[in-house]
Amino acid sequence: MFVTLSVLGLRSLAGLLYREDLLDLSTSPLLPLLGTSAFIAVGGYYWRKQQRRVVLSDGSIMGPLRRNKRRKTLLLTPITLAEISPNERKRSIVVLGLAGAGKTAFLNKLLHFSTSYLAKDPQPTLGVKMTSVDLHGLTQTYYEVGGAENTRMFAKEFLHMANLVIFVVDASSSAESLAEARDFFQLITKEKDYAGPVVVMAGKQDLPGARSVREIYEALAICDTDDVYVLPACSAPKSRDTDDVLDGAVGATTTDLTDRNHHGIIQNLLYRTFI
Ligand SMILES: Nc1nc2c(ncn2[C@@H]2O[C@H](COP(=O)(O)OP(=O)(O)OP(=O)(O)O)[C@@H](O)[C@H]2O)c(=O)[nH]1
Numbered sequence: 001m002f003v004t005l006s007v008l009g010l011r012s013l014a015g016l017l018y019r020e021d022l023l024d025l026s027t028s029p030l031l032p033l034l035g036t037s038a039f040i041a042v043g044g045y046y047w048r049k050q051q052r053r054v055v056l057s058d059g060s061i062m063g064p065l066r067r068n069k070r071r072k073t074l075l076l077t078p079i080t081l082a083e084i085s086p087n088e089r090k091r092s093i094v095v096l097g098l099a100g101a102g103k104t105a106f107l108n109k110l111l112h113f114s115t116s117y118l119a120k121d122p123q124p125t126l127g128v129k130m131t132s133v134d135l136h137g138l139t140q141t142y143y144e145v146g147g148a149e150n151t152r153m154f155a156k157e158f159l160h161m162a163n164l165v166i167f168v169v170d171a172s173s174s175a176e177s178l179a180e181a182r183d184f185f186q187l188i189t190k191e192k193d194y195a196g197p198v199v200v201m202a203g204k205q206d207l208p209g210a211r212s213v214r215e216i217y218e219a220l221a222i223c224d225t226d227d228v229y230v231l232p233a234c235s236a237p238k239s240r241d242t243d244d245v246l247d248g249a250v251g252a253t254t255t256d257l258t259d260r261n262h263h264g265i266i267q268n269l270l271y272r273t274f275i
């Protein structure tokens with residue numbers, strides 16, 4: 001439509017100018033010009049479209065859906081395992097967050113190590129806990145850096161080898177604690193040694209007063225151009241009550257859908273971090 005209108009417009013303009021040579025599209029010098037304009041118009045449309053963030057039905061905020069100079073990912077374009085050569089199937093994932101944010105509980109749930117995700121007597125992670133699993137055809141090594149202040153400062157040491165950072169936030173915590181989480185988060189995302197994507201888990205959605213994904217997005221001062229994905233999370237055992245709370249907090253969904261999304265999105269990002 002756009003191209004047809006442009007051709008008609010230019011033809012009548014050329015007709016008005018009595019330039020018969022311009023009317024013959026096979027030899028007209030206007031043809032390359034026309035092609036270039038159409039290319040720029042269509043390209044610009046898709047570029048703008050790709051920049052938009054996408055909000056999924058469970059409230060997750062994805063994107064921006066474009067590749068930029070610093071970042072290496074491009075989400076939602078399916079990549080299959082076959083496209084990754086066998087010697088490139090290793091990934092390192094660094095899991096960060098304040099003390100008590102829920103990193104250990106989240107990993108237990110994600111990696112199915114425990115049927116009771118919330119330990120009866122949870123212990124803070126001292127130092128860095130490393131866990132290696134074969135999942136989705138990749139050897140994935142997770143490094144959970146304990147959230148205590150004296151351990152947290154070592155987080156930067158792990159970033160240079162990370163393919164993905166998972167940042168866990170206690171969405172039900174106080175405003176002061178969220179401000180502290182924001183400072184830590186900003187420190188990580190501004191780190192020059194790391195240019196990959198960051199997945200933020202807005203955790204403890206089952207607790208009263210838990211902030212929504214949108215509120216966590218704002219509380220952490222995430223920029224629209226950051227390669228950051230904010231997902232709702234809950235490591236509490238699945239129950240009817242939890243499902244109801246999650247449905248209310250993040251839109252029409254269930255904890256099952258949220259878990260599937262975590263796996264799908266993390267796998268998707270890990271598949272493409274080799275690009
Ligand atoms: N209700 C609820 N409690 C949670 C959830 N996730 C974690 N918790 C609880 O929060 C507390 C801290 O959880 P951890 O997973 O140990 O926190 P962490 O981030 O690993 O903490 P550090 O290892 O000290 O850095 C524990 O009492 C967990 O049972 C959740 O989704 N819902």
Ligand SMILES: [Mg+2]
Nearest residue numbers: 103104124125
């Ligand atoms: Mg821990």
